[in-house]
Amino acid sequence: MVQCDDGAQTIHTASDREQAYVTPDDSKSIIPSSKDPKYATKEVVEKVVGLLKGKFNDDQVTTNPDELLSHGVSANTYHAAAIPNVVVYAESTEDVSKVMKLANEYRVPVTPFSGGTSLEGHITCPYGGICVDLSRMNNIVELHEEDADAVVQAGCQWEAINEELKERGLNMFFPLDPGPSACIGGMMATGCSGTNAVRYGTAKGEWFLNATVVLPNGEIIKTRQRSRKSSAGYDLTKLFIGAEGTLGIVTEATIRLAPVLPTRVAMCGFPGVEEAVQAVGEVINRGVPMQCVELCDTLMMEAIGKFGNVFMPLPSLDTIFFKFQGSNAESIESNIKIVSEISQKYGGQDLVFAKNDKESDELWQARKSAHWSAMALVEGATCYSTDVCVPVSNLPKLVKQTKQDLKENGIVGPLLGHVGDGNFHCALIFKADVPGEFEKVDAAAHRMVKRAIELQGTCTGEHGVGIGKQEYLPLELGEGTLRVMKQLKDTLDPKGIMNPGKLYPDW
Amino acid sequence: MVQCDDGAQTIHTASDREQAYVTPDDSKSIIPSSKDPKYATKEVVEKVVGLLKGKFNDDQVTTNPDELLSHGVSANTYHAAAIPNVVVYAESTEDVSKVMKLANEYRVPVTPFSGGTSLEGHITCPYGGICVDLSRMNNIVELHEEDADAVVQAGCQWEAINEELKERGLNMFFPLDPGPSACIGGMMATGCSGTNAVRYGTAKGEWFLNATVVLPNGEIIKTRQRSRKSSAGYDLTKLFIGAEGTLGIVTEATIRLAPVLPTRVAMCGFPGVEEAVQAVGEVINRGVPMQCVELCDTLMMEAIGKFGNVFMPLPSLDTIFFKFQGSNAESIESNIKIVSEISQKYGGQDLVFAKNDKESDELWQARKSAHWSAMALVEGATCYSTDVCVPVSNLPKLVKQTKQDLKENGIVGPLLGHVGDGNFHCALIFKADVPGEFEKVDAAAHRMVKRAIELQGTCTGEHGVGIGKQEYLPLELGEGTLRVMKQLKDTLDPKGIMNPGKLYPDW
Structure with missing residues (x-):
């Protein structure tokens, strides 16, 4: 619980999720009282809501309690949650800039929202304020086939981008594949990755060539040009990737696209996780082109087998799902041979293959739905x-x-x-x-x-810190490193209005 | 020319390179006079040199004119150049920290130096001060074969790393390949790349997992842990990649290694650059695994043919050098077929192959030495x-x-x-x-x-800004974007002592 207003408990944890959430009309206001001079008072926020209504179309600004609830509270997480005072549906970078200028002037907290799929509480609004919803900014603005890149808005879902590329008859895709429905804005904010990362890397790699960003003061910048490489100045694109919306709001980005290649999906059961990991290490260090290498332990395999609606029997073992990739069927075949040999060396069973693309899709879908099978x-x-x-x-x-x-x-x-x-x-x-x-x-x-x-690892490989992992940052990064992060935050967001309460509480 | 001291012209351009360079004994001191309160006076710098001599071994601190000259002035460039007052050979991160603490206390400019191969004047010292030479920090500190990563010091040359991996019998390499003799420190500073970038990306990708950095105040931080991925906080590693030593000095980094794969080298002459570029675009968009795709125009081919000491006749055409890559000979063969077909479609000649690894190395060496052939x-x-x-x-x-x-x-x-x-x-x-x-x-x-x-491009794809490209940043990036860069600079280096005069003059 976090206390935001005169001692009223305003952020709800999992155990009281079913209780009523605070709303702007609630006496338990989520706006910090005048005791906390950092942010606008409740009265000022109400004034700002009025100003927003004057600046935007009717359907762009809402204080409807259901909409506030769906923007501040997520069924994906059990972290503390609270709602904004108002949701603004931005339709352009200029819209976002207008909101930020007002928020900056009146010191109103702003929380960006795109897909709302965060698992670590990124969308919740512990200090209320304005939620900027980017989901209407879901267009592919430019598509450069020859350059294999596209300019897309922050509200684009990665699956929708790939679907549109397919519909346009292009043999290209955007290879970052976090959870379903994730959007470009949130994908950049969390520094996401997914099953394709072993082949294509993460959002922190070179998939985002540039970003258009609205800074906390409302100013619009573009981090760099569209060329594939540049060494001209600090890598500002990367500054916003993984910043969890605490330094500004990304509204548009140039993404790189990769060619769609033939794949084949197979499974291989191993005697244990250790053997499976060793085999995978050898496969990767041999340079075999794998698009994905996914482990499910025996219990997860049982869950998928029972509830995953799979057309074939699954190994009741710690199992690796391989997605082979090659520029043609011949090169895939030659790589399958190598992987079979390596797997056997570590006690792996014979590889079991999906027979065609349809079966491959289904099998991969079963892996991707593991979360739901596990729950069952x-x-x-x-x-x-x-x-x-x-x-x-x-x-x-x-x-x-x-x-x-x-x-x-x-x-x-x-x-x-x-x-x-x-x-x-x-x-x-x-x-x-x-x-x-x-x-x-x-x-x-x-x-x-x-x-x-x-074990020299991190509290989060791809979900981000949000609210859930804050307490580990000092242990993981050290105070000096955190201090530099805080300095950057204070520099770009001196009033602390950008997604407050996320990433690190003590900004 | 930049005037640093009582109107004395202290930075030399190409046209007066052969004239005497300023030294600490020169009346044209390169230390700003008391008219510029930003940096230490000449007297204070002399005091700091004395303090440095007291803190380090005799062979670590030098004011020998020849050494000052070789650290401040490079034969690689025709940009303005000037020398430091003192060179300190750091042997550890703690050494660098000791230097920075003194420099910070007395406001003495510091210029980091590793390989000294910059083409844009990064190593020159327009405000004199301390050159921190990292070339003695050239050890592989840890090598993790299973994880395909290594912890290396900033003074390691990329070729030396690859040589050592080979000597240790490991089938791995570090794939960033800028100019010969470049070191990890400078490679990070410039956000380098090279011929392998088409396959492996650049220094701004995911080859540097973390960095140990000495901040301008002397504090030592490590940007993140060694795991392959992390979404825990701002991507501080990337903040220092491409920062050209203006935000701190990287002393150590964890680098990722890639498996060494079989390759084959071939050339293909095209009717013109346009056709060559179109063919390359199609090859890449088909997903054919190429390690390198290098263009030399007709004139460059003639230069290499005349002066490159090549064992075979070269096409007198705009030519692409292909380095094919695959996990085995079969997959390379199948990819050569695809590339041959695509090349022919765009009027390319038959591919001419190096017959074995030795010929491949020689042919590639000829391409890598194009610079010298061109001069001839x-x-x-x-x-x-x-x-x-x-x-x-x-x-x-x-x-x-x-x-x-x-x-x-x-x-x-x-x-x-x-x-x-x-x-x-x-x-x-x-x-x-x-x-x-x-x-x-x-x-x-x-x-x-x-x-x-x-044409939506950049003033530098891989060499960095240094002194040579500063004037283009406003045009390329816009004032708002530059302002954010300057804010970051001012935050981390409030006294402006880190590599002053580089990247952007008006910090």
């Missing part, structure tokens, strides 16, 4: 999802320790991982209505994070 | 090298305009380019001792840069 393991349960990343060689140790911990604490927690990157997710299954269950899985997640940091 | 085109001449990058589709237009310009101005200027990235270099050949020749090629280089920016 316990009737009436839900899932606490967490995300850590360690050097690949430390992954078996972390997995072993985690499994032991879950066993000792009686927690059902199937694992899956982007194992080529050392990044893994644990789906901690619990019943939200049983007292103490949330606290139990929460504590297990925290122990896992601490272990990851001890 | 005109007896007694030297080379003004410049570097721009545009979206690939705009490259033929830029090349055409550039060739026309050079022809009209009677300049010999063979071209070569990392054509898969839209990045190209023009070797402007001139005689330094003929009055007006330098000015003529300098003006041509500036026109080329302006055209590149008009």
